[in-house]
Amino acid sequence: MNRTGLYIALAISVVFGLLFGLYPELDLKVAAFFYDATTKSFPLKSSTWAAIARDGAMWIAWGLVMPALVSLIVKLIRPVKPLMISGRAMVFLIVTMLLSAIVLSNIVFKGYWGRPRPVVVTEFNGPLEFKAWWDPRGACPKNCSFFSGEGATAFWTYAPAALTPPQWRPLAYVAATAFGVFTGGLRMSFGGHFLTDVLFSGTVSFIVIWLAYAFIYRWPSTRLTDYGIDAWLTRFAWPGYRWRQKRLGRDVGETPRIRPGAETAADGGAPILRP
Numbered sequence: 001m002n003r004t005g006l007y008i009a010l011a012i013s014v015v016f017g018l019l020f021g022l023y024p025e026l027d028l029k030v031a032a033f034f035y036d037a038t039t040k041s042f043p044l045k046s047s048t049w050a051a052i053a054r055d056g057a058m059w060i061a062w063g064l065v066m067p068a069l070v071s072l073i074v075k076l077i078r079p080v081k082p083l084m085i086s087g088r089a090m091v092f093l094i095v096t097m098l099l100s101a102i103v104l105s106n107i108v109f110k111g112y113w114g115r116p117r118p119v120v121v122t123e124f125n126g127p128l129e130f131k132a133w134w135d136p137r138g139a140c141p142k143n144c145s146f147f148s149g150e151g152a153t154a155f156w157t158y159a160p161a162a163l164t165p166p167q168w169r170p171l172a173y174v175a176a177t178a179f180g181v182f183t184g185g186l187r188m189s190f191g192g193h194f195l196t197d198v199l200f201s202g203t204v205s206f207i208v209i210w211l212a213y214a215f216i217y218r219w220p221s222t223r224l225t226d227y228g229i230d231a232w233l234t235r236f237a238w239p240g241y242r243w244r245q246k247r248l249g250r251d252v253g254e255t256p257r258i259r260p261g262a263e264t265a266a267d268g269g270a271p272i273l274r275p
Contacts, residue, residue: 001162001213005173009206012199017133020196024132027194031118034189040125042118042191050186054150057183061101061153064160068093075230079237080252087229088216093159096212100205101153106143114138115146119191133196148193151201154183159209180205 020026036043044050071084072094083090113136120126120140131138133146157179161172184198215222238255245252 001210001218005206006210009203009210013203016196016199021132021134024130027133027196028118028121028123028130030195031124031188031191034191035118035124042124042189044186044189045119045191050189054183054186054190057154057179057186058150060179061156064157065093065097072233075233076237077241079234079241080256083226083230083233087226087233088224089163091224091229092163092212092216096159096205096209097153097156099212100156100208101149104204104208105147105149105152105201109147110144110149111142112136113144113146114140115144115197116140117145117192118188118194124191133194133200145193145197146200147204148184148187148197148201150187151180151184151193151198152205155180155202155205156209158206159212162209162213177202 034042034044067085068090071090074081075083115131115133115136115138116126116128117140118124120128121130122128123130128139136146138144155176157176158173161169161176164172180202181198184193184201187193188195188198216224235255242252242254
């Protein structure tokens with residue numbers, strides 16, 4: 001997650017954004033490779049193996065974020081226990097997944113950017129008029145084309161790649177890129193998205209992940225610690241935990257305090273509770 005990667009993502013956005021903005025028919029030409037004019041359909045849309053691959057890709061992506069979700073849930077239920085994984089890794093994985101794959105893609109853009117999907121535009125035997133990637137005035141009523149939610153979910157794998165050991169990180173980034181391209185390509189072959197939908201899902205996901213990594217790990221003014229996250233979650237979840245314990249006939253007392261110096265001794269580890 002260095003500046004070179006950010007510059008590459010921004011350059012891809014600008015170059016391809018301008019190219020496909022000035023020549024929007026390029027999106028149609030690429031989509032036409034997956035369209036069968038004889039049957040007037042996208043053949044892979046009815047392919048069983050392609051559907052299995054599509055579902056499998058989503059399972060892989062959500063499987064990578066699952067340890068972070070489980071760790072958060074367990075901590076909220078049992079705040080007396082330390083987090084099961086690094087607090088920063090947990091926050092980083094959950095926040096980036098929510099922002100890139102759910103909030104920005106499915107809530108902010110797809111709900112209001114009325115670009116029709118390839119399968120429903122007139123050029124591919126559909127009822128709606130084609131729109132360039134930059135034009136939100138399409139007739140799609142909901143769950144529209146720009147930008148790809150599944151593409152963003154697949155490209156989100158840049159986040160766990162950023163947490164791999166430094167010697168493996170370049171290979172992890174290559175694997176995440178290949179995974180995103182493969183998943184986005186499947187959506188294009190189904191007539192579900194144009195090339196620009198996939199391209200922008202990748203660059204938006206990368207930029208979100210880059211900023212989150214800088215905020216959590218790199219920038220001194222905002223950098224978080226595992227210790228601080230664990231301690232905050234302990235304080236947040238303790239009232240509910242105490243209430244549940246009281247109903248079982250046990251009072252665990254007020255929110256525990258952290259021993260002074262625990263954060264420096266542990267250097268970002270789990271909070272040490274007073275007995």
